[in-house]
Amino acid sequence: MLVYNATKQQFIDDVRANIIADAIQNEVARKLNRNSPRNEVKSWECSLRFMMSALLDEGIPASAGVAIEYNIPLTNRRVDFILTGKNHQRDDVAVIVELKQWQFVEVTKKDAIVRTQLGGSVRETNHPSYQAWSYSALIADYNETVRSESIRLVPCAYLHNMKQADEINDPCYEPHTSLAPVFISPDALKLSEFLSKHIKYGDSNGIMYRIEHGVIKPSKNLADALASMMQGNAEFLMIDEQKLVYETAIDLAHRAGSENKKCLIVKGGPGTGKSVVAINLLVELTKREMMTQYVSRNSAPREVFKKKLTGTSKKTHIDNLFKGSGSYVNAKPDTFHVLIVDEAHRLNEKSGMYQNLGESQIKEVITASRLSIFFIDEAQRVTLKDVGTVEEIRRRAAECGADVQELELASQFRCNGSDGYLAWLDNALQIRTTTNIDLSDIDYEFQVFDDPSAMRRAIIEKNRKTNKARMVAGYCWPWASKKDKHAMDIVLPEHGFEAQWNLDDDGMLWAIAEDSVDQIGCIHTCQGLEFDYVGVIIGEDFVIRGGRVVTDAGKRAEQDRSVRGYKKMFKEQPENARVLADQIIKNTYRTLMTRGQKGCYVYATDLETREYFSAFVRSQEATEPLDVAEDTGTLDDLHLPIMTRDEVVPFERHVPVYDLSIAAGEFGEMQIANAEYWVELPDFMRVSPDLFVSRVVGESMNRRIPNGAWCLFRANPGGTRQGKVVVVQHRAIEDPDHGGSFTIKLYQSEKIEEYGELMNKRIVLKPQTNAFGYKDIVLEEELDDLKVIGEFLSVL
Structure with missing residues (x-):
């Protein structure tokens, strides 16, 4: 994931216009679902101004690419600054720059470790050369596109506030500074020379786009x-x-x-x-x-x-x-x-x-x-x-x-490196309140199944290649098969589902046994281990009632050692017993639902609990075009309460459902306010008068928006559109999916300065898709006629 992506010239223009920090802050809030602390914003304002000065060297082409805050795949680590282009041999190159505001360092006897001022005290941390090199090595390790397309990664570090280089370049750190040179304040011109040496020609073939959307290799087991x-x-x-x-x-x-x-x-x-x-x-x-x-x-x-x-x-x-x-x-x-x-x-x-x-x-x-x-x-x-x-x-x-x-x-290597998924899970399980209230922009496969047999089939399919997918469950069913090898333990007759707990034959080796994918593991046989995909059956010990989690240790099987002693504790200290058991049960499902490195599938035996988790996600299957079911007054596959215009007080709890195919001419708040159907958003979503819901049809954005998905949009968004997914309309557009004059694409623009103002010179609307045949839509004329109808917020 990228927070900011532009050309060198546009980056310089944004810094000179004093809008670079605001642009990054807005994208961090939108893409990462978090607010940026003031000190982080100040660091952008300071460090990026120094980087702008380094890029003023005319030897660095104006069309070189600039990427800021790039998230390394399968981790939660972000690269500060990347400059892309071609070297003298016209090889694709990405220069990784680790930016630090440090003013001093102290040498330690530990390999690649220095001491510096961090968080109000002097602490040990990685040498910035090691950090830059390790980030480049991670990208090369996890991104097959970087390797297969021979994109050269060149790491370095820039400590623009440091005046003396003796400690940071101490001979003990030479193995690391030789791989990633470190530049300090007096080295500004040397940094420019270093950058121009590696970036001779501009980025003409979307190097950063290819890196960001490259084929990702699963992390090691x-x-x-x-x-x-x-x-x-x-x-x-x-x-x-x-x-x-x-x-x-x-x-x-x-x-x-x-x-x-x-x-x-x-x-x-x-x-x-x-x-x-x-x-x-x-x-x-x-x-x-x-x-x-x-x-x-x-x-x-x-x-x-x-x-x-x-x-x-x-x-x-x-x-x-x-x-x-x-x-x-x-x-x-x-x-x-x-x-x-x-x-x-x-x-x-x-x-x-x-x-x-x-x-x-x-x-x-x-x-x-x-x-x-x-x-x-x-x-x-x-x-x-x-x-x-x-x-x-x-x-x-x-x-x-x-x-x-x-x-x-803190460096995250499970759940595709997504701290967002873990924070969302804590929020969803009601372990702690977090700002991650949905799964938008989280690169992790999370699905809710209405049929445990369907979930088992999905896990078996995922297991075929690597033997790294398993099903687990809360310990809510007795282990009958321990004494009778033919008995079934987890039986859900309404779905024709039967399964056994992992057998004594495999014991603690169930997680890697060749033929154990049909069996169900529990917390005792999977904690401390990891899979590619995990399927979790949530039992009656964890249910949702009125939007709140209700746990019941009494629903656990008698053989479950994890709550042994609960009844005695409950008699002696009932309140303490409830609190402790509640924590144990929530922790159990948190642990089970984080065993998968790439995805988690969920089936809950309780219907209300299934509906609770389903509200966070959408179906993975392509849905049919917009169709109003006359007999029920609902919209197909939009699993939220639907009402007509006469039944709602607009924008208090409901937002309009709008057909983008009729979004012509004067599209605006009045037009969507008069929509026929309205949808009630989940409680965790704040309603405002500029929101509307619509269905996206087509495959041109399937990396972000599946074909047929219902999505939430903000109408007539203000501010910068750079790098955002937006609905736009222009007479020169003919969308490849539906042929209309509007389209949903990633917005990028190139600006020039005229009469002291920045003006759009060229607008590129980029698809984000795994499908073939979709090309960039490039607009270079009548740019003032382009109408931005709405900004994509999330898939419902």
Whole structure:
């Protein structure tokens, strides 16, 4: 996703006109569904003015491309600035510029780590050369178009407020500055020379558009890469906080001792790379001949890792690397150099089959090691016995005399790198209130099914190629097949659906077993693992009533260990029991619904719950053209309350449904206000007099808008249209889908200055499609006659 895309000349014009920050801020709000803090806006205003000065070099062509805030595929990382064009050999080139407002840095002994002023204090962070290089490497790694079309990526960094270069160019950082040179304030002319050296000719074939819409390679699976990693191969590129956590842990491991115990707490949500960093540390510290073990309470990831390593190492060696969290009850103090605890939120108070051994698993880990590392996400505590919290680790570390350091992982590699999906999910599950109230502009496949059999067929189809799609469910059905291999566990007779929980034969290896796609997994067999696609059955323990989530631990199967002890707790402390069980159930579905890297499919047994989730998404299938059903007064496939003009108070809760095919001439608020049919928007959408709903027919925008989708628009939008999807009308337009004089396309314009004002010189209306035969619509004459009817807001 791109926030801003223009030519060099247009970028310079926007900076000179003092509108660049506003343009970016508006697009961040529209595309990323968030407001920009004042300090972020100020950084754009400052840094982009410096970049404008660097681009004034006449050796850099005016038609070079400028892209700002490019989101790297499958992550939540954004590149500050990209300049595109062709080099002297006419190869396609994209120069990646990491912009920093730092005024100083301090050298550290950690690889690619510096200290500088961040967030009100001096902190450690990545060297900007490493950051720029790692971003370019990620783009090349994930974007097949960049590789197949030989688009050259050239990284660099620009610290425009820094006056002295000694520390930032310290010889210890040479391996990184040699890959991505760093420029400071006195180097402004050198930066211009660097840019003109790599960008000799303009961007004549949409380099950034091809990168943005390139073929994306799925992110790697940790279990599949494990054997290669154990042989010392760098399978995963660590960026930003991941690199900082890794280097900090290596440094602490060398400094920790019997009289100088260390404890590192690493917080991070689903897919932030906790397990990737943990395994990388296990490999590196073992290579450095430090006694190190990977520890987890849940046996599923351990067993999968061991299975993947079978045949590559001796069983005793593998078993010595991966241990359960109850293994240290009788361990002597400081037996290990390092113990790495993954999924630390799942730790129990005591160990043993009856959980009656020892004092505290957390304390036992800290006692048994010189350095203990806890990777934790408190929002993934899914049983009443989970005691792994940051506060509890701090308390136990203090008892053991261990110094505690805390870091946090934010770089997102699950759910297509979409923090937006995770924030929406938290909002939808009503775990916490977020600004992500819908799934618009979220590059993640989320579908709701009315039939579990249809969802199973979809998962089986996704599983055919890579064996990385599975179905899971809330533990609301007894495990009958544990005793009777022929019994069915999850039975939904109204849909003719029957399935078994994962069999004892596969056990914790269900997630990778060859023939297990027909079986249903639960939280105990999938937490800590990942798939490409996950299908989730939501049981009666989580339902929606009147728009609110209602949870009921009593609906869980008696065999479910996650709520064992709830009845006793409810008798003794009913309110506390309800709150804790509510948190456990919500956390369970949050964890299940974030196991898929590329998509999540959902079926809820409760109808109102299905309708709740369906309101956030639209059908993936193409729908028929606009058709009013005379007998019901509803509009086909528009699954929202529909009323006639006489039944509503306009724009209080309802907005008009408008047929764009009659949007001719004086299209305006009065015209849409007189529409015959009106739709009631969901509660989370704010109604205003400039909104209307219409159906989009055709494939020319199918990357954003599926054929036949009902969409929400804002009529007569003001401000800049650059980079927005808009409905426009012009006599020279003949839309390829319907032949009309209006069309829905991505709007781009080139401006020139005349008599002190910026005027449109050329307008390009771009399709965003996977289909063939669609071309840019280019307007160069009678531009004043172009009418922007509306701005696309979201698919309903």
